[in-house]
Amino acid sequence: MGVRLGILSTAAINDLILPAAQAAGIPVVAVASRDAARAEMYAAAHGITRGHGSYQALLDDPEVDLVYISAPNSQHVEWTLRAIAAGKHVLVEKPFTRSVEEARAAAAAAEAAGVLLSEAFMWRHHPQTRALVNLVRDGVIGRVQLVRASFAFELEGLRGADDTRFDPALDGGSLMDVGCYCLSAIRLIAGEPERVHAERRVGRSGVDLTLAATLRMPGDVIGQFDCGFATPHRDELEVVGSEGSLYVDDPWHARKPGIEVRAADGARSVVEIPTEDSYRLQLENMAAAIAGTEPLRVDTADLLCQARALEAVHRAAVEGATVVPPPVG
Ligand SMILES: NC(=O)c1ccc[n+]([C@@H]2O[C@H](COP(=O)([O-])OP(=O)(O)OC[C@H]3O[C@@H](n4cnc5c(N)ncnc54)[C@H](OP(=O)(O)O)[C@@H]3O)[C@@H](O)[C@H]2O)c1
Structure with a gap:
């Protein structure tokens, strides 16, 4: 029998996971909410067999093999540990945590329980991301010197001032919400940061509205990114080498995929990339890894290193110190 999915929370992001599960042929057998009536209404509206009135009830459901956790950031670790204790595989939304200690505990718990744990960085599953890694590896731009990334948008206009991402108690802030993608990219291309500098602007609610960081990476490479909640939409990723650069205009959602190769002589060409649903590819990879037919693309080693990098950038920005x-390890 194939893997059966249970969804923990009625978050907005589920709107992208539900069709992806359908396209992947993965049945969504249950959803949970903190509120029983909301769970039932949500289940009925989305054709999901059961609505559970508590998150724990979802974990106790014997027909759920894989739990997708889309609760607010501050609850990711707790519900992941509980899901692992219930013997479930876990796909947890980004960011898993900015605590190395918590990431290490979760990775160890998953290994001990013999279940899989993956952080839902859907962008890592898109063919555009793999093509970028291959172009760098093939030396198309020579020796990498700089990896530069951005992800920012205007949150208040989009979702209102009471969005969970403005709440420090729920681990909100632009670094946690979107800067984590930039870090995920810099790490994918250049490895794990050795030294971190960062600055941030904090808004009324106490979370970072703008954050910029510079990272010393192995092999004399510099990583640099900015993220924010207070500007018009910006997202880009550029890998700069000794003989040119690779520019990705839509690196995270890849709705309009394509990689521009900017050669040393000024010539520009585009590597065409097919349109794909990253959320479907993410679920398919998780299901295949559970079946033992594919390695997990975002595994616990990656989740641990991501937490290490996120913790360092957060500390550098909060303390105004080099971290x-x-x-690693
Ligand atoms: N990968 C992606 O593309 C992507 C995109 C957007 C967001 N995300 C991630 O997905 C997660 C959810 O984000 P979202 O914007 O979709 O969330 P959201 O719409 O704000 O919903 C969060 C859900 O969490 C539950 N919840 C539990 N405790 C809560 C609390 N104290 N306050 C508010 N809600 C609470 C609620 O469900 P119940 O009331 O039913 O329990 C709520 O529906 C975040 O970790 C975010 O970083 C990922």
Whole structure:
């Protein structure tokens, strides 16, 4: 029998996961909400077999093999640990945590329980991301010197001032929400940061509205990114090498995929990339990994290193200090 999915919370992001599960042929057998009536209404509206009135009830459901956690950021670790304790595989929304200690505990718990745990960085599953890695590896731009990324948008106009991402108690802020993608990209291309500098602007609610960081990466490479909640939409990723650069205009959602190769002589060409649903590819990879037919593309080693980098950038920005993250591993 194939994997059966249970969804923990009625978050807006589920609107992208539900059709992706359908396209992947993965049945969504249950959804949970903190509110029983909301769970039932949500289940009925989305053709989901059961609505549970508590998150724990979803974890106790014997027909759920894989739990997708889309609760607010501050609850990711707790519900992941509980899901692992219930013997479930877990796909948890980004960012999993900005605590190395918590990431290490979750990775160890998953290994001990013999279940899979993956952080839902859907952008890592898109063919555009794989093509970028291959172009760098093939030396198309020579020796990498700089990886530069941005992800920002105007949150208040889009979702209102009471959005969970403005709440420090729920681990809101632009670094946690969108800067984490930039870090995920810099790490994918250049490895794990050795030293981190960062600055942030904090809004009325106490979370970062704008954050910019510079990272010393292995092999004499510099990583640089900015993220925010207070500007018009911006997203881009550029890998700059000794013989040119690779520019991705839509790196995270890849709605209009394509990689521009900017050569040393000024010539520009585009590597065409097919349109794909990253959320479907993410679920298919998780299901295949559970079946033992594919490696997990975003595994616990990655989740741990992501937490290490996120913790260092957060600390650097809050303390206004240069941060040297702890050794990897
Ligand atoms: N990968 C992506 O493309 C992507 C895109 C957007 C968001 N995300 C991630 O997905 C997660 C959810 O984001 P979202 O914007 O979709 O969330 P959202 O719409 O604000 O919903 C969050 C859900 O969490 C539950 N919840 C539990 N405790 C809560 C609390 N104290 N306050 C408010 N809600 C609470 C609620 O469900 P119940 O009331 O039913 O329990 C609520 O529907 C975040 O971690 C975010 O980073 C990922």
